[in-house]
Amino acid sequence: MFGIERRSKIMSILYEKKSILVSEAALSFYVTEETIRRDLKELEKKGLLTRTHGGAVLVDADDKRLEPPLEIREGINIKGKNSIGKYAADMVNDGDTLFLDASTSSLYVAKHLKNKKNLTIITNAERVIIELASCKDMTLISTGGIFRSSSLSYVGRAAENTISNYYANKLFLSCKGFSPKSELTDSNEQESEIRKTMIRCSSEVIFLCDHTKFDKVGYVNTARLTDINTIITDKPFPDSWTEYLNEAPVRIELAK
8 A cells, every 4th residue: 555545544534533543553554653653744744633642633623724635635535425426427417518626526426427428527627637538438628727736626717717618517516514504615715716616607516525524614605505406425414404404405315
């Protein structure tokens, strides 16, 4: 296992359990405790965790400005995101025009689109372009714009203008967090503006919301529940959200 993959899995464990022990991680990944300590040190430098005696704890997951690097986000809840991605791809018809944002959830949608015919994909995500580059029966349109190395995405006015020139049958998007009080929020204003523009230019908006986003809040408001047509999730929402979710005509699909 490469170091990047191992560190990604460490962060996935931390998002689920909030803490990790060096000894347990070493046994799980079949490496030495010293290797795990180096991994934790590197992750701490990125501001993603705090090392403790014998392990580490997740930094405040409610920090509204915290945006883990792409390689870390890709390893969080892989099973859930993959299930959501497959379910979402099944909603796509041959000949559709799609917007895919730069979320890792949309990347999992892209992974399951390769057998579709005559699709047009418009995206600001470099990883989506690379994932689908070998598909012959597919038109890929990159927004261009200002490149964000932390997310391998394009943002800014140029990217927004490109998006505004198109109209999509479906938009697949995600965000930092979702809650009844704050609704869909992000931790980066530029990514939020891209998503807002995509929403305005789409017939159907599909929100990819795995359970790690429940009750997480970013500092930028990206969308309201009334902007969304369908939510695909990997686990049921809390019972306390029922009244809120019933206030808007949004369809909720559970991917298994």
